[in-house]
Amino acid sequence: METQTAVLEALSDIVGSAGCLANEADVEPFVTDYRGAYRGKAQVVVMPTTTAQVSQVVAWCHAHGIPMVPQGGNTSLMGGAVPDDSATAVVISLRKMTRVLAVDTINDTMTVQAGVTLSAARTAAENRKRLFPLRIGSEGTCQIGGNLSTNAGGTAVLRYGSMRDLVLGLEVVLPDGRILSSLKGLRKDNTGYDLKQLFVGAEGTLGIITGAVLKLMPQPRSTVTAFVAVPCPASAVKLLNEARMLSGEAVTAFELISAPALDLVLNHLGSVQSPLQGRYDWMVLIELTAGTEEEHLNNSMMELLERGLEHGWVVDGAVAASLADGQLFWRIREEISDAQRYAGGSIKCDISVPISRIAQFIEKASAEVQSLEPAMRMVVYGHIGDGNVHFNPLRPVDQDAREFLARWSKPVSDLVDDLAHAENGSISAEHGIGVAKRDSLEGYKAPVELDLMWQIKRALDPRNLMNPGKLLPLNHRAPPADQ
Amino acid sequence: METQTAVLEALSDIVGSAGCLANEADVEPFVTDYRGAYRGKAQVVVMPTTTAQVSQVVAWCHAHGIPMVPQGGNTSLMGGAVPDDSATAVVISLRKMTRVLAVDTINDTMTVQAGVTLSAARTAAENRKRLFPLRIGSEGTCQIGGNLSTNAGGTAVLRYGSMRDLVLGLEVVLPDGRILSSLKGLRKDNTGYDLKQLFVGAEGTLGIITGAVLKLMPQPRSTVTAFVAVPCPASAVKLLNEARMLSGEAVTAFELISAPALDLVLNHLGSVQSPLQGRYDWMVLIELTAGTEEEHLNNSMMELLERGLEHGWVVDGAVAASLADGQLFWRIREEISDAQRYAGGSIKCDISVPISRIAQFIEKASAEVQSLEPAMRMVVYGHIGDGNVHFNPLRPVDQDAREFLARWSKPVSDLVDDLAHAENGSISAEHGIGVAKRDSLEGYKAPVELDLMWQIKRALDPRNLMNPGKLLPLNHRAPPADQ
Missing domain, CATH: 3.30.70.2740 (Alpha-Beta Plaits)
Incomplete structure (x- = not known):
């Protein structure tokens, strides 16, 4: 095993000394998750600026048997992006790879380095009058590479899908340092196994995503938001079905909220009031968006709520009369997470x-x-x-x-x-698996599924150096291939 | 190597003698592709009726080192579903696995056996007032398993995606006979590698898809179709962008047609006339669909065509005034394939x-x-x-x-x-790779991509018994894993 000094020196040779951190205080934010629930140790934190540098760093670590922990915005809730406490790993942070490389408004695609934050990606799209639809609470911190590695979802999946559905191509540094590059931006390409699918949701265990081509969407021309009380979750599901039948893909979000969740937020935010007069056990935030004029969408929402009242699936409701109203409805939804953290x-x-x-x-x-x-x-x-x-x-x-x-x-x-x-x-x-649910998986997946996961892992990372100890249950190993 | 008689006997023991074909005339349709371009030989054609039978057949072939060729509707254009001429293979036809197992109109999913034809799947959805949106010419013959194995596309991909986007779960018999089953119908599941992605588009080289959970969509409430002349393909692309900006996801199909393509169809169909008076070099078939009333969608189409005329992207156009008009436009588009075959x-x-x-x-x-x-x-x-x-x-x-x-x-x-x-x-x-483009791939894919494809293949099918000779370039083999 190399000494920490040797590792630092070798990696500094690749990325420059400003791109390497080794003293405890500097390293601290990279070895602790943002909730403070997971804490590990790293030999060095390395922050490459190019894919070539990532490739060289990985090749060096691979050659020297050093475990690598890829890290994006470090917003995992599952301990997926911090090293264990063996102090053997190098953390490879993508935070310096923040370039939006291209926005193609005819192909409706955007090519980005993996360290671009979700909010920067959304802004880059907006600047060209397009929508990048992924919407999650941590958008200011989380990065596209991490979003891809965890197949991030959020509040617009119903209409636009998860991260897997929003990516057309990837650039990945494999565990041995080779670069797999497919940044063509094709919507159709049936020429062999769709290799990018391997890395989406793999939580960095099969390689490091360094770049991506993302799909862009037309910006909606109108949005209608409602905050609705329903008697029970079963009614909410019925209302959801009615909404899909009435307005198809216009249903962009459909979010259930229980009374204790609302109470917690109102309490946390202090000055904010419930959009509804009464107190109800269950509420739903509904958002319709469309490429059409507002009036039309308003009619759809009114029709939906009328039918809901008629069938008893809706007991009360408020439709946002202004942009500010809509933002308030959303704020209530989005603050639930923070309110929980605050409450403890x-x-x-x-x-x-x-x-x-x-x-x-x-x-x-x-x-x-x-x-x-x-x-x-x-x-x-x-x-x-x-x-x-x-x-x-x-x-x-x-x-x-x-x-x-x-x-x-x-x-x-x-x-x-x-x-x-x-x-x-x-x-x-x-949320993925990370460390938090890694060993629980054994209880819920069939042995054949775990076998296959390990077979894939071993095929791509035979030395188990890429984000080791994450995602794959340690006690379950695939049988050797019967060559 | 077993004798043909021994193979026939063993497989008959599993599926019954009515499920096995061995004489030349019976086997003929299974060893020739539908255009007559590929012709091979098989020891036996076996037609299991259950997943358990598929599993037993595969386990037996695996144990005896017999190559297996999975086959759906045998409509591949690339020779992907017929055996080579070594006469060593068993063709495993899914054609007797035609059950629609469940339609869940609340989860908006449908669970089918792999041998259900695309048109039967579409009908099963329609019967419950849902849409299964895949639309390709061979829908009466091609099967869901084959559609998945080739990641089929067709004319509604723009809005609904390819087969990969339309599947929520798979049941697969692995090359050694084990069954991988994930037919839960979940829209979100981030618990490890998304194994089903491996089998979509793998052309049967990694296992046999025996069942699937497919997404269902709301049926559109209205459809507007137009047949439009454009000066050139560049104008068509501009019109497409305008259409997406104006009406977002309502753009369901946007099909370019060249004059020689139209001529061929009109000539082939005889009595049918062009929807347009003049003769133009390039035309586009546009379909908008939505969950809203017809009037609204008509307005969108008129607005689109007006803008097109204004900018010179459109030189003439006809909007379908009736269902029959729209069907005629589509018939012209869909007959191009047949007209070409007829012309030779x-x-x-x-x-x-x-x-x-x-x-x-x-x-x-x-x-x-x-x-x-x-x-x-x-x-x-x-x-x-x-x-x-x-x-x-x-x-x-x-x-x-x-x-x-x-x-x-x-x-x-x-x-x-x-x-x-x-x-x-x-x-x-x-269309995929099959045999037709198998060896061309070497010229267009980076060695690292081909390495990875072979690494995956070897991990799942180390004896190379599952649809051997398809998809993966024969001359390119992955280096052995560096354990």
Whole structure:
């Protein structure tokens, strides 16, 4: 094993000394996740500025058997982007690769380096009157490379898909340093295995994404937003179906919000009031957007809400009368995450089930979790148009956050994951696996799936140097190939 | 090696004797492709009815070292679904696996066996007032398993995507007979490598798709179709961009048609007349669909055509005044393929380039091809909204088809492929590789891409028994993994 000094020297030769960090204080932000839940150690943090540099860094680490941890904005909730505590790894941060390389408004594509933040990408699109539709809370910090590596989702998936659906080409540095480049921006290319699919959602375990061609969309010409009270999640699902039947792809977002989630936000924000007069157990934020005039879309929304009232799926509702109204509705939705962090003692379960099973999942999970501790607050929200529920039980008002988490985190997570699994669901809809759920996977995936994952991993990274210890359950290894 | 009798006996034990064919006449349709361009030999054709049977058949072939050729509707244009002439292979036909297992109108998904034809899948969706949007000429014969294995595209990709975008889960029998099953119908599931992506577009080289969960869409409530003359492909691209800006996702199809393509169809169909009075070099078939009323969509189309006329991108146009009109426009587009087969002597090039480069590609390719033989007819058409051009030079009227193809097939294909590649394009946009383009791939893909393809192939099918000789260039093998 090389000494830290030798590593630092070798990597400085590649990226320059300003591109390498080794003292503890400098390295600290790269070895700790943003919630402070995961903390590791690194020999060196290296910040290349070009793909060629990434390639050389990786080739050097590969040749010397040094584990590598690729890192984007370090906003993972699962510990996917920080090293373990062995102090053997080099963190390869993409934060200096921030160039938007091209915007093609005829092909409707944008070519970016992996370190471009999501908000910078959205802005680059907007500047050319296009939409890059991915929308998640951490957009100011998270990076396109990380969004791709985790197949990020967010609040516009219903209409535009996840990151996998938004990418046309990738440039990747493989675990041995070779560069795989396919930045052509083609919408159709059936010439062999679609290799880019391997790296989307692989959490950096198969290589480092250094660049991407992203799809751009027409900007919507009009938006109508409503904040609606529904009697129960089952009604919300019915309303969602009606919305899709009435206005098809215009349904851009359909977000469920439970009363405890709303209370938490209103409490957190202080001055903000609920868009609705009454207090309701369940609400839905609906956004329709279209390339047509506002009036038309307004009619669709009114028709939807009328039908909802008629069938009893809607009990109250407010349609945004102004841009500011719409922004307020969204602010309420988007602050749930921060409000939970502020409140402390939130158990995060990011599950998905088929849309047809959401209602029964929520009902069962709420009942079973509350039977453990009736005073837990059921902060439940999410993208029900994708079958994705953030089911985040919150500590009772009078309990200490730390004690609550120590006692309940594991039993509640296990219970919720088991219930999601029983409903044909997933234990991680959009947050990924990282370290947090790595070993749980064994309980929920068939051995053949885990075998295949390891077979792919071994084929691309036989020395297990690329983001080791993430995503793939350690106890499950593929049998050797029967050559 | 087992004798044919032994193979037949073993497979009959699994699927019953009615599920096995071995005599030459019975086997014939399974070893010849539908254009008669590829012809091979098989020991036995086996037609399982369940996934368990497929699994047992594959396990038996794997144990006995027998190559397997999975086959759907056998409509490949590239020789991807027929065996080679070694007479060693077993053809595994999915044609008896034709059950639609479930239609979930709340989750908007449909679960099917792989042998369901595309038209049967579309009908099953329609019967529940949903749309399964894949639309290709061979829909009555081609099967969902084959559509997935070739990542089929067609005329609605612009709006709904290719087959890869339309699938939520797969059931696959791996080359050793194990079953990988993920038929949950989840829209979000970030729990490890998205294994199904490996099998979409793999042309049966990594396993046999036996079942799938497909996405369903709301049926459009209105459709407006126009047949428009444009001065040149560059104008068509400008019109496409305007259409996307004006009406966003309402643009469902945008199909370019050259004059020789139209002439060929009108000649072939006899009684049908061009929708336009004049004769024009280039035309575009535009379809807008939406979940809104007809009137609104009509306005969008009129606005588009007015702007087109204003800018000189449109020189004439007809908007379908009735359903029958619209069907006629589509019939003209859809008959191009048959008309070419009927005419004989058509060189098929299915390329894609970035949309921003379509015009220059068509211009260059036409000029260079015609400089070889000025009397060739430039049958050029396709899905320019996806950058996909079917560039199919047709024999001069007075030349014999066979002689023409013998002389010009290779030089024209190579020239067109080279030009597409030079424009950052693909030599196979949607038809795949099969045998036809297998060895050409070496000239167009970087060694690292071919290495990775072989690494994946070897990881999943180390004995190379699953559809051997398809897709992967024979001369290029991956270096052994450096364990």
